[in-house]
Amino acid sequence: MKDNIHIRKAVASDLDKVLSVERAAFETDGEAKLTHDLLQDPEAQPVVSLLAMEGDEAIGHILFTRAGVESDPSPSAYILAPLAVIPPRQKQGVGGKLIRHGLRMLSDSGVDLVFVLGHTDYYPRFGFKPALPLGFEPPQPVEERHADAWMVLELTPGTIEQSGGRVHCAPAMNTPSCWRE
Numbered sequence: 077m078k079d080n081i082h083i084r085k086a087v088a089s090d091l092d093k094v095l096s097v098e099r100a101a102f103e104t105d106g107e108a109k110l111t112h113d114l115l116q117d118p119e120a121q122p123v124v125s126l127l128a129m130e131g132d133e134a135i136g137h138i139l140f141t142r143a144g145v146e147s148d149p150s151p152s153a154y155i156l157a158p159l160a161v162i163p164p165r166q167k168q169g170v171g172g173k174l175i176r177h178g179l180r181m182l183s184d185s186g187v188d189l190v191f192v193l194g195h196t197d198y199y200p201r202f203g204f205k206p207a208l209p210l211g212f213e214p215p216q217p218v219e220e221r222h223a224d225a226w227m228v229l230e231l232t233p234g235t236i237e238q239s240g241g242r243v244h245c246a247p248a249m250n251t252p253s254c255w256r257e
């Protein structure tokens with residue numbers, strides 16, 4: 077079915093739109109604050125920050141921030157967080173559009189790996205796989221019962237086989253509370 081949703085880059089003047097999508101999607105203010113802090117964090121740059129727009133209304137947002145992998149050679153890596161779609165537009169494909177668009181942009185700019193801590197029923201449909209068994213440790217400990225929620229997607233074939241180790245995230249995300257599901 078044709079829709080009139082389009083994905084575009086979020087610019088500095090979109091900050092209010094971005095934060096209001098985050099607040100609407102999550103029950104607490106935590107993700108809006110995290111998004112705000114990541115957008116200011118120099119170590120997270122260059123970010124990929126995208127809005128899903130329906131006319132003038134922002135209905136979804138996704139953020140990818142720069143990460144590092146402690147291996148030699150060290151692949152180029154990003155972390156996907158947060159992803160948010162406003163409740164009345166959830167389960168209509170908006171999240172999927174944002175993910176695919178962002179992954180295409182990262183792939184085009186030569187990024188090798190993308191990590192996420194997220195729903196194990198959702199992200200595998202985009203190719204994400206549990207990262208711990210593949211040798212990638214999260215920046216902060218993840219509860220054992222949620223270990224499979226720490227996932228990786230390979231954009232450059234062969235990278236997973238050739239690397240591994242601890243993943244580093246931007247300081248704004250490097251707090252234990254960000255790594256609890």
Ligand SMILES: CC(C)(COP(=O)(O)OP(=O)(O)OC[C@H]1O[C@@H](n2cnc3c(N)ncnc32)[C@H](O)[C@@H]1OP(=O)(O)O)[C@@H](O)C(=O)NCCC(=O)NCCS
Nearest residue numbers: 101159160161166167168169170171172193194195197198
């Ligand atoms: C999770 C979220 C981003 C997905 O975006 P969306 O636009 O609703 O998802 P899509 O339409 O692309 O995909 C819909 C599918 O995702 C599944 N899905 C949605 N939320 C899910 C969740 N919390 N856990 C598992 N699967 C979920 C739906 O069941 C649906 O499955 P189906 O295609 O088999 O019916 C959105 O629902 C949201 O903002 N939720 C609240 C915030 C949140 O949890 N963010 C993710 C943090 S990891």
